[in-house]
Amino acid sequence: MKLLDALQWRYAVKRMNGTKIPAETLETILEATRLAPSSFGLTPYNIIVIEDQATKLKLQPHFYNQPQIGESSAVVIFAAHTSITEKDVDAYMQEIAEQRNMPVEGLKDFSGYVKGAIAHQSQEQLQAWATKQTYIALGFALVAAATEQVDGTPMEGFDPAAVDAELGLAAHGLHATVALTLGYRDAANDYLSSAVKVRRTADKLIIKK
Numbered sequence: 323m324k325l326l327d328a329l330q331w332r333y334a335v336k337r338m339n340g341t342k343i344p345a346e347t348l349e350t351i352l353e354a355t356r357l358a359p360s361s362f363g364l365t366p367y368n369i370i371v372i373e374d375q376a377t378k379l380k381l382q383p384h385f386y387n388q389p390q391i392g393e394s395s396a397v398v399i400f401a402a403h404t405s406i407t408e409k410d411v412d413a414y415m416q417e418i419a420e421q422r423n424m425p426v427e428g429l430k431d432f433s434g435y436v437k438g439a440i441a442h443q444s445q446e447q448l449q450a451w452a453t454k455q456t457y458i459a460l461g462f463a464l465v466a467a468a469t470e471q472v473d474g475t476p477m478e479g480f481d482p483a484a485v486d487a488e489l490g491l492a493a494h495g496l497h498a499t500v501a502l503t504l505g506y507r508d509a510a511n512d513y514l515s516s517a518v519k520v521r522r523t524a525d526k527l528i529i530k531k
């Protein structure tokens with residue numbers, strides 16, 4: 323399916339039919355999500371993938387009982403890092419050095435630049451910045467799912483503190499920001515399955531200068 327056809331086809335599904343996504347397809351979507359860019363490439367978030375039905379059902383009340391949670395094949399939680407320190411920058415430099423097969427000393431200037439950028443920000447500001455990065459990953463996941471003909475519902479309708487507690491995220495320095503259910507639409511029971519997609523028209527949305 324061509325990109326624009328896939329994006330017209332997708333919508334935020336309210337009811338899913340419980341069909342499992344083939345493992346390879348899920349991996350493709352997750353790999354596309356992993357390839358999302360982030361500021362400096364620091365990737366200050368983690369992606370939690372839940373396929374276990376019992377865990378999904380435990381989460382559902384924290385999503386105000388939206389049925390897609392239990393009816394999905396997988397729930398993906400995007401969780402921002404609650405602290406970003408020089409240690410994280412050092413770990414990232416190490417990863418670059420390993421993946422590009424170069425000495426970490428060669429990254430001194432870049433490392434100093436990134437450390438300088440985080441130095442004067444409070445942990446609250448850094449967490450807000452990390453949160454923005456999670457939405458870029460969400461966008462990649464949504465597009466990847468559509469291209470794979472997998473339905474995906476982006477979700478902010480949940481109690482982040484309750485989700486953090488249910489999944490023990492705080493202990494790992496994580497805070498749930500946004501979620502994505504992945505699965506297949508139950509068209510017969512979803513009032514939106516045949517609805518026309520509504521978007522601001524290009525002439526109202528795009529300003530050309």
Ligand SMILES: Cc1cc2nc3c(=O)[nH]c(=O)nc-3n(C[C@H](O)[C@H](O)[C@H](O)COP(=O)(O)O)c2cc1C
Binds near residue numbers: 388
């Ligand atoms: C960040 C974000 C949070 C959303 N939260 C929810 C949600 O909790 N539950 C839900 O059913 N849809 C949710 N939506 C879906 C939007 O309502 C939907 O994407 C929008 O109305 C456009 O429609 P479409 O995606 O079906 O084309 C969310 C979308 C985004 C981008």
